[in-house]
Amino acid sequence: MTSPTSTLANIEGTIVLAGAGKMGGAMLSGWLAQGLDLNRVVVIEPYPSGEIDALAARGVRLNPAAKNIGDVAAVVIALKPQMFREAGPGLKPFVRSSTLVVSIMAGMTIASIDEVCGGNVVRAMPNTPAAIGRGITVAVAADNVSAAQRAAADALLRAIGSVEWIGDEALMDAVTAVSGSGPAYVFLLAEELARAGIEAGLPPDLASKLARETVAGSGELLHRSELASAMLRQNVTSPGGTTAAALEVLMGPDGMQALLTRAVAAATQRSKELAK
Template sequence: MTQSDKLRLDDIGLLALVGAGKMGGAMLEGWLALGLDPHNVMVIEPQPSEQIVALSMKGVALNPPAGAISNIGTIVLAVKPQVAAELLPQVAALAGTNTLVLSIMAGKTLTFLQNGLPNLAIVRAMPNTPAAIGRGITVAVPNSAVTAEQKQRAHALLAASGAIEWVADERLMDAVTAVSGSGPAYVFLLAETLARAGVAAGLPEDLAVRLARETVAGAGELLHRSPLDPAILRQNVTSPAGTTAAALDVLMGADGLDPLMRQAVAAATRRSKELAG
């Protein structure tokens, strides 16, 4: 997050967050920590967490009456895609002619959003859960109504969660969802399975869990800091005919990780397309 992003976030204007579950709530806490005035925020969430209720004590308007707030500059949609259709009329009632709508709903296309929110500037974005610690990555695509200022506003909000990639081709978003949106779950599964394999090899369970957890976290941090390609980092750990090479012969075999990951990402991509409706 650059200083210029922070200045724009400080001056973001009135913002409505529709849906404050894990992702929406994490993004809101990040925005407030980086200077967004809580008195300029309203949250619509029928089942608010204790954290969201606590934020309402600091000035965030939680579930205000219809019509109580107007001139909303930005509406962030962070609800589950399955309930999007029934909520869009409520969102449309909040919006003015110059409102920016920023959607982080999986699968829901710009066309779907434009049908329910006609003539509005809309940015479709896909963040991931490391956004909760400011280490996420988000891919975003704007519709043709988004102005340069509105794109900067969306960028400032998304930059609070980590890195951002802008794309012009919305068709990429299903694969984006499969790789980075769902990707943290794949990494967490790796830690789970590595720990179970350690137990099967004779390690005490608590030690196996700690080793797997710290190994995955440490390798991820090394990958983050290093300018080297992941393949080079892998090769640097692998001595010829050593223990790592023996394991990689299995993981990189015909039935190993590469074809399995391709199948997994393809399945997630298909599901993202199905969620588009």
């Protein structure tokens, strides 16, 4: 789907952030880095970090009563899904029937969010590279979300990386399994590559550095290149060479394709279970 176009400056009213942990905190940092006025942000967080306390001292409103914050443009829910059933009803006073509600909770459906706190819901799934502004977020909007609200949600989410919009909410479980959980798969690759290097005789510190820098550098090359990942792989694989020998193992019947297919299926199923 075509991405909406807007900026944070186009959003009129207060932005309420519910949950200021790692992902919520990354979103807040992205908004402020793009020039959002601290006085326009309300944070609902029972256990604020030192960073949030420091922002509160500069103007971010921390845990105010809903009646004291004026017009709310958007409520962004960055709670853990397991906490939402208990904490979600406390957000209802911030939400009017026409308020934009953006959820980044894994597994929580538009219907379940609407049932708990109402509003016009956008369900989104970012991933942890959001912490450095390099996340990828997939979003889907409820039918009652206006074009302007979709654009506002896009601006809020784009502060932590790129954004893709889809029209079918049923795809969100697979999105969660691929990109939401995907960074952990990449970190595991670095971890196991280092372990294999140690088994091959490398000193642990060197093996760790080689694996870490190889994964990081390859990811950056993939990011910058216009070539497909398969072509990049082929370009570094000489027939009969060392890379080809390794790929015969990795691409064999019990190799990465089979493992990742099972892994993504397991994560997809778990995402569906979280919604129940």
